[in-house]
Amino acid sequence: MNKKVVFKTYSQDQLSLLPPSYDDLVPKNHPVRIVNTIVDRLDISALERSYKGGGTSSYHPRMLLKVTIYAYLRNIYSSRKIEQALQENIHFMWLSGQSKPDHNTINDFRGKRLKGTFQNIFNQVVILLAEQGVLSLKELFVDGTKIEANANRYTFVWGKSNKTSKERIKKQLKELWKYVESVYDQEQMLPNEPDFEAIDPEKVAQTIDTINQALKDKEIDKKVKQKLNYAKKNWPQNLQKYNEQEKILGTRNSYSKTDPDATFMRMKDDYMQNGQLKPGYNLQASTNNQFIVNYSLAQTTADTTTLKDHLQKHIASYGEAPQTLTADAGYGSEENYVDLEEKEVTAYVKYNYFHKEQRDKKHRENPFHPDNLFYNQETDTYYCPMGQAMNKIESYESETKNGFKQTIHKYQAQNCLGCPLRGSCHKAKGNRTIERNHNLIRLKEKARDLLLSEEGIAHRKRRCWDVEAVFGNIKQNMGFKRFMLRGMDKATTEIGLIAMAHNLRKFSVA
Template sequence: MFKDYNMNQLVLPLDVEIKLQEHDIAFSIHQLVESIPTEAFAPFLQQTGCPAYHPRMMLKLILCGYTQSAFSGRRIEDLTKDSLRMMWLAQGYQPSYRTINRFRVHPLTKELLRQCFVQFRCQLVKEDLIAQEAIFIDGTKIEATANKFTFVWKRSIEKYEASLVEKSNQLYEELLQQQIIPAIEQEVETQLSITELKQVAEKLEEVVADYTERIEQSEKAQERKQLRSERKTPKQQWKQVNEWITRKQKYERDFAIFGKRNSYAKTDPDATFMRMKDDYMQNGQLKAGYNLQIATEGQYTLAYGIYANPTDTKTLIPFLDEIERRYFQLPQHIVADAGYGSEPNYEDVRNNRKCEPVIPYTHYRKEQSKKYQQDPFRTSNWMYDEELDTYICPYQQKVTFRYESTQEDKEGFQRTFRIYECEDCTGCPFREKCTKAQEGKSRKIKVNENWEQQKAYVRTKLSEAKAGTLYRQRKVDVEPVFGCLKANLGFTRFSVRGQSKVENEIGFALMAVNLRKYRWKRKSSSSSSFHTSKNRNHLMRFRFFVWTRTIYVPASLYVVVRINHIATLRTEFWYCPIGLPATFITFNICRLCCATFFTKLTFILCAT
């Protein structure tokens, strides 16, 4: 016995929402996007031209595509034709892949993504899924869509520019000595600028033009030959100067692209060459990529940022600034790993933001070991006399204070060091283990009192029960997000170029991870009242659907079914060819009151 299967039976194609599961991810996407205020979509509105697709629909389609690991515009376009959830979200529309790609990288889409994260966090707070007492920060590197052999290194450009400056200065001095060109007023004595090189090229061009004119006027072959020989050198110099001008312009563009970075890719100038964890070539080769920073709680991404520098230490302060400016107010505890522990980071979190950093410094774990604490050559283990302000070395010599030194890094942060020097290291049996100073020089140590106080604060904070619990929770809160993003979702490489476009794409990917996890939790919990009412509506529609299938349709009739959606003011037609004559049946289905009823039933026999 088989289940009923008949391709000639009339089946009414009702709303595809009926076929979606109760806790389908499409409902979560729909609820999230609908919670965004209408004012956020106002910049997309245009008064002229062809009416555009609604930004709510486009946002839903791309989010739904990313939850299904469809990161290509063509793949998302295909899903709108064969995926039930995509058909429901699109409501019958089928935007092309070009439209999808343009919307995905549009500058205004960044604000919609920000609204998504803000509204999603509000929903988490409303359902008590996050406690709002701490955020967990971590970073990972994602490969850019750039050729790995299109690198440009800052050191190489500096080397080539220095060689160009040396050659141009040498040529300028030779031209002055030979009195070929007059002296030029230089803005910088050490090198010629592009404007000054252009002036040198103009003078050389005039010299070459003068030789050319004399050659054309001369009637003697020997004289013309001599003039051409004399013109050869300034002509070569003129070509060389023009080449230097082109190269110097290129170097200036390179330095403008570099900024504070040390490299960039030609195919994606915003990407920086970094060392990735997934080294498939197993040779430690650097690849163009971006540094992704996220702030999570409850394994949900609440904020994110894209940065070009490969180290996490210098990304904490700008990332916290972005969180406060665009997402939400910082909670009491900022939790991160040892890669973020530095003096400027501690000072910024404690003094400027009035938060508690639960962030160990680099050697925190190492200092807890017994071997480190018993090492006599570690300056932290030396005895200190506060009255005399001296340290006692392992050879029982006094290491006294000499002077203070201030150092400033590339970011402009100043550190003050107190320099101590041993009174006499002569004849010390521990000299080789204690210091690398040359013979005749004593050992010097640098002490940063501010840094030592911050490390003492961190050690005390991490020894507390609550802070220790939060730091242990960091591993199970922020790390799974990266695992879901790369392993489960399959997002391991960007498909767009440029930092602004990359920010939009990673925003879609991270929100897709959030929605997948949120849907899984909602599915495991009890159904909400919203979905219960939808199920009741679906049940009524299903009864109507079963009743219509039981209508007897003679083989000699041609049935046309028209359903008028009053809520959307749209009429749809379905045709089922059965025979020559036809029966015309009209059903009106009102979706405003979530009920199904007949308003008119008419049979019309038509002859063909």
């Protein structure tokens, strides 16, 4: 016997006695409520002051802030898709109070209004989370990752190419002057030789005019004449372009034409895991308990030069330095060790060859390695494996790209001639010479003791799952692998929104 099928009542035209409330449709523990509650507690007076009076009314910045943060929490980064969500998604409608700003308003808000003000908003949220006990500002785990910029991958400027082009112009100018010398008779007086070292638009134009004047009444080769015409027409303006590009480059080696703040960096994110050069920014993040405490963007590809500014930003944000900082070997430099020591931060920071020292027995037991030579601190003397004194012969200062000065000492053996160990000791023609940086040696010994302590081992183990897991979440779970906004300031604001979304999402499931 067949049973009767019963369907639930379905009527699109059914009227309600009372109008439905969006609040009834949003679950009590939904992340959108957490965003709403936390943003309501924030002081956004600085953001409100960015609005000027007069004209038509503006959407409230608190509402726009809530919508933008929640959109990033839901992996919605396009302003057009946020606009669409405000018209279709119940959670966005509830959060915005049914306000429907268009994509231009949303883009203008996150790209211009939040610039310079969002950092303070982010810091307030971090402090709130710290008060809840879910993170600590005392212990930091630092690492960096590269994120692609919103820029064309094939329109770029290389500093090395500019330098090569300027050298080529200098070389061709000299060749043209040699031609002038060759067409003049010995009895004829040559004009004064131009200054070929001053490669700037005005000087080059003057040099070309001088060469043209010198060849005015001469029969010259057709190819030389064509080159002079081309040089007069193109070289000064090309040099002007190179100079403008060098100003944008600064200390960098490259930049993108569509986002001049972005630097070309090697990124391993294609399906074959091949390193690819793409315009991007170097994201530096400090985490604790997988919450982002501090973030900054750098235009350099190496992490080494970013730590000082990143740490200073943390101090400016929260009023004090952390008690401990843990980072990998990419940050182990004398400059960073000195800065951490001056700020009284316990640094569990590896240096190059730290793991090799621990694992490579040959390195540790190599009697000829400078690190293994006996050093008498009182007499400032090294001794080679044969017991011969190596006295200091010179001290000099070297300077890093950041302007940090290092003091290097040179030591030399007195007589290596006839030494039976010379072939194993060194291959130089004269007596063996070594260079030593005593301050760096001291700092490495201090770092080694910290890293090999029980606390150091625990911090090193924790760093892997604390900060690296955050980057994995941002790139894989949140799908944020490329910026939507262009320029250093706007990209910094956007990565701040990503950091805020990451923190609130993690807090909502904690």
